[in-house]
Amino acid sequence: MEIERNFITPEQPPEVSQLKIVVVGEKGCGKTTICKQLCEEGKFDVEPTVGSDFYTTQMTSKKKLVQVNLWDLSGDKSYLDVRNEFYRDSDILLAVYDITNKRSFDSLDMWLREVSKFGGESLPVYLCGTKAEQESRRKVDTDEAKEWSNSRSFQGFCEIKPTVEGDSSVQALFERIVMRHM
Ligand SMILES: Nc1nc2c(ncn2[C@@H]2O[C@H](COP(=O)(O)OP(=O)(O)O)[C@@H](O)[C@H]2O)c(=O)[nH]1
Ligand SMILES: [Mg+2]
Secondary structure (H helix, E strand, C coil): CCCCCCCCCCCCCCCEEEEEEEEECCCCCCHHHHHHHHHCCCCCCCCCCCCEEEEEEEEEECCEEEEEEEEEECCCHHHHHHHHCCCCCCCEEEEEEECCCHHHHHCHHHHHHHHHHHHHCCCCEEEEEECCCCHHHCCCCHHHHHHHHHHCCCCEEEECCCCCCCCCHHHHHHHHHHHHHC
16 A cells, blocks of 8 residues: 655744844943843843843744844953954844944944954944934934945944833834845
């Protein structure tokens, strides 16, 4: 008797694509907060990042399952060696600054130079200003940041406020990135 083949097709696990995003910016600008907002549920505490931290979450894009891997790199100069390993095989660079801290914006030039020097010169860059709800303390003009983003041909620019309750600006940012690149 012939065994009927293909009668039961076991359900295939959905294929998961990987997206590696490196998050850089000055200490205190809100990198860890962004990562935790996206990848951890409920309330969270942020503590200074030592070297680098890894966060992961799954999102869907065009019916595809995407594993978003975030590398939150410490801004500390002494971790330069740790950081330099990350750029080469990343897919996206998220450059973060704090809209209430001009220095954090100005220092992004230095970050981009570091990224280029260590193999990440062709990475798509998304520019992101945090603490956007603190309008009265603003030191970086939205138009100035937008112009800089355009002049450097970044893929996107946004301002976010992840510590505001119920805010969805972080989710929206990553949905945009995943939709565009996966
Ligand atoms: N008001 C406000 N505070 C924020 C925002 N994002 C981050 N913070 C705060 O900024 C501080 C530094 O954030 P952290 O994520 O540790 O910065 P990192 O050093 O770049 O990782 C923390 O106290 C955060 O709660 C924001 O959008 N608005
Ligand atoms: Mg951190």
